Amino acid sequence: MFQCVFKRLPLFAVCLFVLFGATWRPQGPADLSKLDVVLREAVARGTDEQLPVIISAAPGQFSGLRAQLARRGAAISADHPLIDAFSARIDRRDLAILSLDSRVQSISTDAVVGAGQLLESLWSPVTNVVSDTSSDVSDTTFSLLSQSPSVPTIGLLRGTLGLTSSVPCGSGVGVAVVDSGITLSSDLATGSVSRITAFYDYTKGKGRAVKPYDDSGHGSHVAGLIGGNGAQSNGEFAGVAPCARLVGFKVLDKYGQGNTSNVISAIEYATSNRVRLGIDVINLSLGHPPYERAATDPLVRVVERASQLGVVVVASAGNWGKNRETGVIGYGGVLVPGNAPSAITVGDFRTEGTAKRSDDRVATYSSRGPTWRDGLAKPDVVAPGNRMVSLSSRGSYLYTKAETQQSPKTSYLTLSGTSMSAGTTSGTVALLIEASRAANSPRPSPLTPNVVKAILQYSAIRLHDETGAEYDALTQGAGGLNAAGAIDLAAHITTANPANAFWMSGGVAPVTTVAGEAMPWAANIIWGDNIVWGETVSYNLPAWALNIVWGENIVWGENVIWGDNVIWGDNVIWGDNIVWGENVVWGENIVWGENIVWGENVVWGENLSGLSGSSSSVNYLITDDWKSR
Helix, strand or coil: CHHHHHHHCCHHHHHHHHHHHHHHCCCCCCCHHHECHHHHHHHHHCCCCEEEEEEEECCCCHHHHHHHHHHCCCEEEEEEHHHCEEEEEEECCHHHHHHCCCCEEEEEECCEEECCEEEEEEECCCCCCCCCCCCCCCCCCCCCCCCCCCCCCHHHHHHHCCCCCCCCCCCCCEEEEEECCCCCCHHHEECCEECEEEEEECCCCCCEECCCCCCCCHHHHHHHHHHCCCHHHCCCCCCCCCCCEEEEEECCCCCCEEEHHHHHHHHHHHHHCHHHHCCCEEEECCEECCCCCCCCCHHHHHHHHHHHCCCEEEEECCCCCECCCCCCECCCCCCECCCCCCCEEEEEEECCCCCCCCCCEECCCCCCCCCCCCCCCCCCEEEECCCEEEECCCCCHHHHHHHHHCCCCCCEEEEECHHHHHHHHHHHHHHHHHHHHHHCCCCCCCCCHHHHHHHHHHCCECCECCCCCECCHHHHCCCECCHHHHHHHHHCECCCCCCCCECECCCCCCEEEECCEEEECCCEEEECCEEEECCHHHECCHHHCCCCCCCCCCCCCCCEEECCCEEECCCEEECCCEEECCCEEECCCEEECCCEEECCEECCCCCCCCCCCCCECCCCCCCCCHHHC
């Protein structure tokens, strides 16, 4: 009987059978509840193929399971100890065997993550042109502009965020940029000393320390938004936190693609070495579609683990907010890891080329919530990300695509997307961390990631569309990023005060004046599927602790009733268009249950294999024929 079994099984399965005996004997079909949607499709195909997977062990089973698989020749490529998982390549037919073992908690595809972007141009200092900035970027994959567009510069960005020369600059704060790399530049240096204090390459095997480089250009652009000082533009294109330190983790290749397992490894290394490397913030301007629930997704789980250990994680929401063929706006397009409950997930708004905030509009391509499969309200905030001018990496893939009609000496690139919005937000987080440390000197207690998110949401400025109607919470989160307000609020919190105590030092007016306009704060926090109003951030509540997952385990009251349009308890009725309970019905275009129906097309449901996501791109058409894209 054993010979017959061995003839039917591949070599890896034979090894598993010999090692584990009857436990690994195929007892029937695979336990599909342990597989993500891509692997379920692989099981259904029934073909011979090798699959890159991430195997998550049940509690207490990681070491034993991993060691025994390794001894029997399993192709294990990386360990992920923070989430009790490891990456491997396995035969498709072994999925059933693995899924039936009690020591295996879940098996996920090692998905391709993307950071494609809409490329506008290189910025040349010798040209001048007025270009229409009243709408989103063009619908082409990218456009090469023969002249420099009149776009929101970083100088203008700092103005629209309410920043002045007297605000903190991110001194003493470290930001890990997990992306395509970072180029060495005077914009990222103080004098002759680079502020890129460490750099690790995960694209050529296991992570190794190397000299900083960026053959894509995406990571450098994000890094410039976070912490560039504008040295090559007389300060015009300085980043949000021009004194911050940067730690680079290259996980994406020159084309802006990489594997989830490498992203997880980089986050784990950054988190485990956060004290030695001085890392306070991790920026993730990348993503892939949600193939499973957040609770089992390995990339989400490592983000949650980093947050629990005190690292603030900022993630882009993605650019899946509209069907580019029809222009139909859709909901539920937030990418992984933007669906991580504790991450600060950022959408994109347009500044319209002005510093004032009353004309800001959410970019149509910006991904809207709720998160697929879990129904969490995302994004958390929106931030400037449309037509952003920032650092380029000469000779990189993006630079080469844009330089045909540009000055060969230019140092800046114009990109659009929520990748840029995440960079802007990470820079803002660096500023408020510095402000908090200074206010609580000489022995400051650190702000937890939950407090940082609450500060950003509470101080946000609500945005309105062209008709004057306020965007809903699934489009703009709590509102538009307000760096000046966030810094002010953070500086007035006494972090050492005990739990449940009032911890505000002095009064803070919930309004920020930007470009002569007094803009009131949102003064609310979106916690899971609740909106919390009032003086929540004024107290050191248990919700802000490290062990609390954002959106879970907190009872704020029986219900929140606000105005005439929101009844929020077991269900949400929002205006005339949304009912939120077991399903979501939104206007005419979306039904949220097993699938999202977007106009005439299914946006995403169960058929996602082969789809590569992107957090700074509007390159992918949102239709029902995903596989052709």
